[in-house]
Amino acid sequence: MNLTLDRKAAFLFALVAVLYIGTGFVQSWNTALSILNMGLISAIMALGVNIQWGYAGLFNVGVMGFTALGGLAAVLVASDPVEGAWGATSGWQILLALLMGGATIAAAIALWGKMKGHKLRGLAMAGLLIAGFFIFRAVFDPAVATVEAIDPALTGNIGGLGLPIILAWPVGGLLAAGAAWIIGKTALGLRSDYLAIATLGVAEIIIYILKNEDWLARGVKNVIGLPRPVPYEVDLQANQAFVGAMQGLGADPVTASSITVKLAYAVLFSIVLIALIWLTQRALNSPWGRMIRAIRDNEVSAAAMGKNVTARHLQIFILGSAVCGLAGAMMTTLDSQLVPSTYQPLRFTFLIWVMVIVGGSGNNIGAVLGGFLIWWFWIQVEPLGLLLLQGITAGMAEGWLKDHLMDAAAHMRLLTMGLILLLVLRFSPRGLLPER
Amino acid sequence: MDFLNAIVALLNFVIVPATAYGAQLALGALGVTLIYGILRFSNFAHGDTMAFGTMITIMATWGLQSLGFTAEPLPTALIALPLGIAATAALVVGTDKMVYHFYRQTKAKPVIFVIASIGVMFVMNGIVRFIIGVDDQNFADGARFLISARDFKEITGLDEGLAIRSTQAITVIVAILTVVALFWFLNKTRTGKSMRAFSDNEDLALLSGINPERVVMITWLIVAALATTAGVLYGLDKSFKPFTYFQLLLPIFAAAIVGGLGNPLGAILGGFLIAYSEIAVTYAFRKVVGYIGPEGWSPEGMLQLLSTDYKFAVSFTILLIVLLFKPTGIMKGKSV
Numbered sequence: 209m210n211l212t213l214d215r216k217a218a219f220l221f222a223l224v225a226v227l228y229i230g231t232g233f234v235q236s237w238n239t240a241l242s243i244l245n246m247g248l249i250s251a252i253m254a255l256g257v258n259i260q261w262g263y264a265g266l267f268n269v270g271v272m273g274f275t276a277l278g279g280l281a282a283v284l285v286a287s288d289p290v291e292g293a294w295g296a297t298s299g300w301q302i303l304l305a306l307l308m309g310g311a312t313i314a315a316a317i318a319l320w321g322k323m324k325g326h327k328l329r330g331l332a333m334a335g336l337l338i339a340g341f342f343i344f345r346a347v348f349d350p351a352v353a354t355v356e357a358i359d360p361a362l363t364g365n366i367g368g369l370g371l372p373i374i375l376a377w378p379v380g381g382l383l384a385a386g387a388a389w390i391i392g393k394t395a396l397g398l399r400s401d402y403l404a405i406a407t408l409g410v411a412e413i414i415i416y417i418l419k420n421e422d423w424l425a426r427g428v429k430n431v432i433g434l435p436r437p438v439p440y441e442v443d444l445q446a447n448q449a450f451v452g453a454m455q456g457l458g459a460d461p462v463t464a465s466s467i468t469v470k471l472a473y474a475v476l477f478s479i480v481l482i483a484l485i486w487l488t489q490r491a492l493n494s495p496w497g498r499m500i501r502a503i504r505d506n507e508v509s510a511a512a513m514g515k516n517v518t519a520r521h522l523q524i525f526i527l528g529s530a531v532c533g534l535a536g537a538m539m540t541t542l543d544s545q546l547v548p549s550t551y552q553p554l555r556f557t558f559l560i561w562v563m564v565i566v567g568g569s570g571n572n573i574g575a576v577l578g579g580f581l582i583w584w585f586w587i588q589v590e591p592l593g594l595l596l597l598q599g600i601t602a603g604m605a606e607g608w609l610k611d612h613l614m615d616a617a618a619h620m621r622l623l624t625m626g627l628i629l630l631l632v633l634r635f636s637p638r639g640l641l642p643e644r
Numbered sequence: 645m646d647f648l649n650a651i652v653a654l655l656n657f658v659i660v661p662a663t664a665y666g667a668q669l670a671l672g673a674l675g676v677t678l679i680y681g682i683l684r685f686s687n688f689a690h691g692d693t694m695a696f697g698t699m700i701t702i703m704a705t706w707g708l709q710s711l712g713f714t715a716e717p718l719p720t721a722l723i724a725l726p727l728g729i730a731a732t733a734a735l736v737v738g739t740d741k742m743v744y745h746f747y748r749q750t751k752a753k754p755v756i757f758v759i760a761s762i763g764v765m766f767v768m769n770g771i772v773r774f775i776i777g778v779d780d781q782n783f784a785d786g787a788r789f790l791i792s793a794r795d796f797k798e799i800t801g802l803d804e805g806l807a808i809r810s811t812q813a814i815t816v817i818v819a820i821l822t823v824v825a826l827f828w829f830l831n832k833t834r835t836g837k838s839m840r841a842f843s844d845n846e847d848l849a850l851l852s853g854i855n856p857e858r859v860v861m862i863t864w865l866i867v868a869a870l871a872t873t874a875g876v877l878y879g880l881d882k883s884f885k886p887f888t889y890f891q892l893l894l895p896i897f898a899a900a901i902v903g904g905l906g907n908p909l910g911a912i913l914g915g916f917l918i919a920y921s922e923i924a925v926t927y928a929f930r931k932v933v934g935y936i937g938p939e940g941w942s943p944e945g946m947l948q949l950l951s952t953d954y955k956f957a958v959s960f961t962i963l964l965i966v967l968l969f970k971p972t973g974i975m976k977g978k979s980v
Binding site: 265267269341394395398399400401402404405406408409410412413416419420553554558561562565615616619620621622623624625626627629630633634637 | 685686743746754755756758759760762763764765766767768769770771773774775777778890891893894897898901949951953954956957959960963964967968971
């Protein structure tokens, strides 16, 4: 890597570190670590988007959906099994219905291919799909009713496997990869805007499924209290050795326990992030990475060199989405809960895009930097905006306008993010750390 | 009699609401398709443009109401609409000057325009939330029904009632007037013709002396009018909530693409296609079938294909099917 860029990167990362450490001194170390943990996850999401956009120029605005699928994986892998949910007329029957639904679609696709040129092709396929749909509903509906009837106040879903939640991380990646395969198969190869709209739609649909299919992850009743990969604060406070050690250091055991837990998460997330940076950098600088960039820069000539453009695009799309799914599972692990209504496209899709554009598309380190930086701003714009508005309204008489302005401070962050995105895109379109 | 009842039930629960919704979508999709035709990018900020225009209209409506001025029996918002359009026009023209103009000059790739429109979306969304907040606002006043279910039952003697809300009727009438005006403008006036020429073939249009900046400016003015009208009609018919307007982006895009991006007639067709399918697929047909079916034979289930929560999935599925089998849309659109 060229030296000036290295220096610039080191300088910018130091700057971000100052922001985080400053938060620790000015606000509290608890806050700083909370922001850092989500910053690590955001950096991973930004890496995922950068793989798609920076390496291959694929415009994916369905990050939210892949993140949510990761969260679903955390529930399915780690929550406690529900007794009776996997009887012959419940869980397994749902699975059977889903398999039948998938088989119907596969059969319809096969039929479409087989009957090429036949007059009744459209009619036959429609007939097959409609019949398949009704059979699916006939098998699916009673099973769902059975599952949702099991203790609906507490569970009412198929439950999880009760495995360690760390296992959910790769599973989240796999789920997202599977979804990406289906989307990529249909929407890649069309124009760039179409992929954007297709991914936007799929993300919305995934969230709707999570909200409405109670049998899956309890819908809007939310899944709370997922197990943790790190100890609980109360256990640490009850642990004599820990309390003794902290008092020896002169720290309050309660604060120390929550900081310890957050630090443990930060270590886990950092390991994943560093591994991913290493892998993505290796991939980018390999012959494969050069091929991908060659395709991005000139599809026609890459195709003329015998590169399979569509297949490579599909591969990249799946890889990037899997990284987003992994980050989603990590986020649900950090929250210990899955709340489908918190998934908002502005926060989970477009904010990640701001991170990548600001950080520097095509540059993995830049995307990571953007993740940390923008996440810090996203959190801090609210208190900063409040301060600003307090300053503005200080001389104002008490009244409707003052109250309104103070309430509106919460919405400053969208405005700020939009302005940052527009300014960077206009004046520094290659981002803070450009691709070299 | 039963057959008539079935038709009335179908009209009441499917046809009438879907027609109003379709008209709103069609106006929204017309805006998207015009921008695509002239500026050649998918405008992600369109939903928030609609929200902005609606917000200004709502505030003007409140102003008029507080002055004691209403448009009984019509909603006051119709009087306030021109003000909303003017403010939105100022906003989008300003946005164009500050954001998109630069990328046109540097001949940036379409996807850069799309990303810029995402930035604009954030800013507009922030402005709307900043000014009016995130809550539901109901600003419809005037007569509630053109014909209420009870009146209809009394007049016709049928068991089923047919209610037509005045906002639904207004939606359809305003939409028809808007579309007629738009097509008259595009087909008959010199400026409209130059817009179509620019959309069909930019180079030839430039050669024949059409000023591109003027065409772009007029496009934004028209889009502001269309977006505000669509937003106000949607808000009158349902209610105004900024996040809902952002979500409308999906069915609007679907309508524009299904109809063929860049093709105004296609956008209207797409809007109605999406609206009818969304409502037909998520409507429980039990009542209708109960009337038509033999005596005493009423279906057990609700006969609802999908729960109403999945209405976005319907527009999206149609979008996917069209993209797979006819990527340029039903009426031939463009493809970059």
